[in-house]
Amino acid sequence: MQRDGKATVKDLARIVNSPVTTVYSRVKRLERDGYIKNYVAILDEKKLGFSTTAFILVSFSYEAGGRKLDQREVAREISKFPEVQEVHIITGDWDMILKVKVRDVNELGQFIVDKLRKVVGVEKTLTSVSLESIKEDTGIPI
16 A cells, blocks of 8 residues: 555455455554555655755744744744645754755745754754655555
8 A cells, every 4th residue: 555555445455365344454554553644646746846855954943032942832833835745854963854845945945044953943054955865665564
């Protein structure tokens, strides 16, 4: 199912050599229990004009304007930007890492200066632009 989200229950039953009703029940249980979170189409970003992928390290300020800030709340605010594909709170010298997809470096600069750095709690950023993506995968090795 990870490789082909359009596979029918009949196709899956043939692959695992089980009755269709058994496979149907199993898929419904996986959905209900949250193992299957969603079914999505994976778009070709380059064909859509999004040729630039960047990874942005973010340093978080725990206080601004005399009030304490919540790192998870700042991460949730950042995650609302459409350019942002992933937000991770990480260990090490930086507090978060973002994966963003934009049309070009100019759009990346506008995103960083006009949006990201204006989020209360974002102290500083360090950006790395991907020159080439060798592997991007949504699958989990099970």
